Amino acid sequence: MKEVTRKIPKKDALGITLGKPVYTEDLAPKNALFVKILRSPHAFAKIKNIDTTEAEKVDGIECILTYKDVPRVPITRAGQGYPEPSPHDWYILDEYVRYVGDEVAIVAGKNEKCVNEAIKKIKVEYEVLEPVLDFEKAEGHSSIIHPEKETHPMFEIGFNAEKNIAASYEMEIGNIEEELKKCDVVVSQRFYTQAQAHVAFEPHTAASYIDMHGRLVIISSTQVPFHVRRIIAEAFKIPIKDVRVIKPRIGGGFGGKQAVHGEPFVAAVTLKTGKPAKIVYSRQEVFEATYSRHPMRYDVTLGATKDGKLKVIDIKGLSDTGAYGEHALTTFMVAGSKTLPLYNKVDAVRFSGKVVYTNKVPAGAYRGYGAIQGNFALESTIDILAEKLGMDPLEFRKKNMINEGETSPIFKIMGEGREGVEMIVRSCKLNECVEEGKKLIKWDEKFPRVKVSETKIRGVGMAIAMQGSGIANIDMGSAILKLNDDGSFNLLVGATDLGTGSDTILAQIAAEVLNVPTEDIIVYSSDTDLTPFDVGAYASSTTYVSGNAVKKAAEKMKKLIIKEGALKLGLDESKVDFDGKYVYEIDGDKKVSLKELATVLLYTEHQKQLIAEASYVGPESPPPFMAGFAEVEVDIETGKVKLINYVAVVDCGVTINPNLAKIQVEGGLVQGIGMALYEDVKYSPNGKLLTNNLMHYKIPSRVDIGNIIVKFAESYEPTGPFGAKSVAEIGIDTPPAAIANAIYNAVGVRITSLPITPEKILLNLKK
Structure with a gap:
């Protein structure tokens, strides 16, 4: 190959390095009205009255809009496929506010100063309602988060607004109960994964104007411009042909920009006034009023024979979608569809659960998209089972994992929000990934632990993962x-x-x-x-x-x-x-x-x-595979965990650009390490987000992540362009389980809720 497999610099690298005007805010019309949002101070309330009289008198204010001034059309903001399976439960503005930070009014003026002054002068009378803040108590709660009659499901997906259920799903192959009786060893464990903020460096930004033909033009830092066009047209009841969406360079998205956020608000102002408008979210707004990862709870039961054959996988989940149901069903299903096929030789498998509404920041798409949550639960339980069998967890995985030329019934049964497709895995170098990672981490020398000093012990752990390459028959x-x-x-x-x-x-x-x-x-x-x-x-x-x-x-x-x-x-x-x-x-x-x-x-x-x-x-979605290995050092006096080495060996087919592929894996690993050890979204008792800035929300820096080694297995996917598969998400999946397994191997403490903090380790050590 001449151009493919070359380490060519990114085409936009020089322009971005030189600070050229390439981002949305750079390209917004210079005379654009400045738009900001009055946001709810309450987790759950009904707006009884809004008085904008004094605010409208502020010099420079052009437009103040409330729910009475915009179309009442229920939509889903989720930009994924069509028809998108998420419930239609969001309105440009609504008389109900469902989390602290939800939109109350749109204010547009000639500058930021006058807009801020006007926002302070808006008088809102709320009927404060009891919020639902614990997702384990959401189903059947006395407070119904979506009582409005217009909200409706796109498909029959177990949606039940009266019980705060956004979606539910159940799948079973074989007879779980009968097969468990045949197992020599059965283990069960409950796991919790937390919300996680995207922390893209460019905040959500959008601008709009009317062009010479009278069409609405939106410039947006979006991942999904064509979906934005469709959703905006639907929300405002205007023809798609009258909307144009332009995406400039983006300063990171990670799934957080896979939806509409600020676009409806600038569009509303431009359609009302005829003038250009722009909105630039503050960092606090990005935290409080866009998306986070879905927090989830999983109960995992595994059964095996004494010779190490995995016979049963039973996973029951509960997912917290927050105030709105964007990506509710799809993210939950991916937690099963992108983990269960890893172990394709079982006799019975079941995956079931519900996605519930709460009065918290809406959850949405985030790199790893359900797979990282499911992987943490399953791959942690695999280690628990291997130990009970007296087997090396690496060898247990090799005995039971999927191989090239094999398939899994899960591929057909579970897609994203709907049925999947039958698929033979044509390229799978997972065995090679495991073997190469074993050598690089020096597994045989270090497993399970090495005592460094009287207070510090090192351990190694591993996990395997798979993803997909687009959504088959849809993307x-x-x-x-x-x-x-x-x-x-x-x-x-x-x-x-x-x-x-x-x-x-x-x-x-x-x-x-x-x-x-x-x-x-x-x-x-x-x-x-x-x-x-x-x-x-x-x-x-x-x-x-x-x-x-x-x-x-x-x-x-x-x-x-x-x-x-x-x-x-x-x-x-x-x-x-x-x-x-x-x-x-x-x-x-x-x-x-x-x-x-x-x-x-x-x-x-x-x-x-x-x-x-x-x-x-794509008629199918060939999965990339990865084996991840963590080496940690645990201080038994403080519970502090130091990540010494992380080895990632990836099968993504042919790497079109090896440098860019490596950077993708490294970036995913860092976010996975952050979820495992550092990142924690915290709320006050009344539902206000406390970790709403980069002082209080900790993401790992370079000094926190130790030595990262990324290698690619030699692989060729016959259906991919020049043998390529995807590489964008696979890196993020394994760190939580691999690190949790390494900590257990070091000090015998099994942490089942993320993030893994020194406090949790120390408390468990004392127990």
Whole structure:
């Protein structure tokens, strides 16, 4: 390969490094009205009266909107697929507020100062209601969080607003109870995973204006521009053709921007006033009023024979979706669908549970998307079972895990919010990942523990994981290639680069097919007017789904170039080929350069613009795999955990750009380590978020994460572009379980609730 597998710098790297205006706020109209939101001080209340009289008198105020001034259309903000399975339970503004930070009024003015002054002058009379703050007590609580009659489910998914249930699900293969009776060893354990904030460096930002044709244009730091267009059109009851969404560079998303957030508020102001508007969330608003990861509880029961055959997996879950049901069902189902197939040789498997509403910050998409929660519970219990069997947990996994050429019935039964697809795993180097990780961490020397001093003990632990590559039969990407008169190409894609480097990856794929330098592929992405449709950046889909579309488009372009080159040379198409520089006669001396051909095509001979387009929907979702190994040092006097080494060996197929793939895995690992050891969303007794700034919400810095080693297994996925699978999410999944297992192996303390803090370890040591 010439361009694929090259360590090419990201196409936008230089511009961002030089501070060029590339982000949403940079590109917002200079005369845009400044928009801010009056937010609820109560976790649950009904607005009895809003008086904006004094606020409207503030000099510079252009517009104040309440729930009486905007369309009352129930929507889901979740930007994923269509129809999206989440309940339609959110309104641009509503008479109910359902968490501290929920929107009460939209205020727009000529500057931030006047808007802040006006917000203080708005008088709101609330009927304060009893909030639901404990998700284990939400079902059947006397307070009904969504009593409004307009809220409705998209599908019949166990939705029951009267009982605060946003979704429920149950799946069973085989007879759990009968198979458990045949097991020699049975273990059961309950686990809790916490909410987690995304902490993308760029806060949520959106701007809007009316163009010369009277259409609404939105500039947004979004992962899903085409979904934003559809959702905004639905919310305001306007035709989709009258909405345009432009996505500039994004300063991180991680799933937190896989929805509409500020876009409806600027749109409401622009539609009301006819003037441009922009909103830039404060860091406090990002914490308090966007998304967090779904907190979950899992009860896991495993059964095995004494020779180490895993026979039964039974997982029952409870998920906290917060005030609104975005991604409620899909995230919960992924917790099973992206973990259960790892152990595909069981005789019986069951996955069931509910997703409940609470009066807390809404939960939504976050890298790992349910899989990390399920992985922590399952992979921790695997270690518990292996110990009870007297087996090395590494060898127990190897005996029971999925291998290349195998399948799992889970693939067919469980998708994301709906049924999945049958699939044979064509590429799976999980065994190689485990073996390589074993060597790199020096498992045989260090397992289970090494005493460093009288007070410090080191232990090693591991976990395995799988993800997917887009959502099969749902996620679609498309691409357009255009030949320019100097022989370069424009690549137009709806795919959304979040800073991951997908623009570069897609350019490399096109360049590889055309045998031209990646520098000759000029990428323009994510403008709903100018680029072809793409579902957006989520579900680890871009390289696999959008990459396959780009590859198909490039193959079409190559055929067009050969056809026109043959015409120029006066030869039959079968007699010529294209090497990236020349269309040449295979068995002769005739040739024409690509640059010359492009020039004459546009200006003088057989004039036409060469354009090739293609779309791709994955009929399956080939999973990447990973083995993660943690080495920790535990101070038994303080309970402090120091992460010494983390080894990640990943099978993501062919790495289109090894540097970018490595960075993706490293970034995921750091977020997984943060969830395991540091990050904790905390609330006051009345439901106010306490960890609403970076002083109180701890994310790991470079000094906290020890030595990270990332390796890639040699693998080739036959359905992927040049053998590639996804790599964006797989890195995040294993750290919680691997670190928890390492801590147990070091000091014999099994922590079952995240994050794993020194206090929890010390208390358990004292017990």
